[in-house]
Amino acid sequence: MPREKDEQIHTGELLKAGECEKASQGGLLTTLAGSMRWSWVSRLLTRRTDDFRSMMEAENKLMDVAKDYLRKEDDLRNIGKILSADRSEREERDVVAKLRLANVERAYKERFQDNTISQKRKDQEVKRLDIEEERIESERLEAQIRRQENERRLV
Secondary structure (H helix, E strand, O other), rough: OOOOOOOOOOOOOOOOOOOOHHHOOOOOHHHHHHHHHHHHHHHHHHHHHHHHHHHHHHHHHHHHHHHHHHHHHHHHHHHHHHHHHHHHHHHHHHHHHHHHHHHHHHHHHHHHEEEEHHHHHHHHHHHHHHHHHHHHHHHHHHHHHHHHHHHHHOO
């Protein structure tokens, strides 16, 4: 399919054997004007693409805001359920904390009682040993007194 003389050849096109000579027939001014026109068109297309991209980004942001709005609206509709769930969670934590405290207090009291009983047993053992020591001492004194009496009788 032969090209007409007025039709310009764009860069990057594949040319047939005879068309290459036609493309080179244009002068420097024609080539510069064509390249300037294409750079202007390219800038216009780039700007248009950038505008479209920014419009798509704005639309995506708007959709995200709309989703957030709908989520928050749903949360507000269910605020009673959310608050009751939070309240029951807090109450459960309070019950667990009270149970822990009661267990700790009971363990402390048990240890205190054990220590008290242990100390009383130690005190009783000391008293028993003191009494035993006094009994042994009194037996020793009685034995000494008997010995002295026996010695007096013999003398």
